[in-house]
Amino acid sequence: MLTKLAYTGLLCALLSLPSLAQQAPMSTVPHQQGTRQGQKMADPSIRAQKMTDRMTKELGLDQATSQKVYAVALTRAQKIDGIQASPDDNRTKAKALKANADDFKAQLKGILTPDQFTKYSAMKGHRRSGRGGAASADSTDTDQM
Template identity: 65%
Template structure:
């Protein structure tokens, strides 16, 4: 019956869809103008494409996590150059709320409970 059901891989939406959703949310919550929204979309699309490449590129979780963290840091750095200081502060606050409950372990928590096995 439900055998193997928990073993199915999560299939994320395509990078363009994910980028558009994030851009729409940021545009609404940060009050982005059209030009800034376009820059954010382009940056977010590049990030989403890189995430997909990282996910497909290796099965080693440690390597994958390091690459994903580097990609996130690069995104954050570039985004800081696009947004105003106030918008970036709001983004950081928004991102903190969005990250909760997604298995990130919270402050000091493990991001991968299987590391203990």
């Protein structure tokens, strides 16, 4: 009888161990700055190159225009990283990101033909509407195109 009781107690203890195991609290998971959904943002040069490649393909840019777009996109991506890394509050960062996006848009307007810029604006509007956003095609944000 005593052995049956001992085996039953041992069995109960073994079965309850998994429920007693502790998981790491969410607050101990390291947060990476400049991330989206837990993924680290790519290097500014990589982001600028991807954006340039996409624009070259979809807008039919020539080599010289493509190089100008890359230079502007690289500067934009580097500024975004600097803004995101700053200790400023979110409102200040949002204003800086908006100013950066407006500057980028103005520079693109000077590089692209009017037809290419119209297509670019339409591409941005299409991407926003695909995410469920209701923003108009001519408003700006900090997304990569």
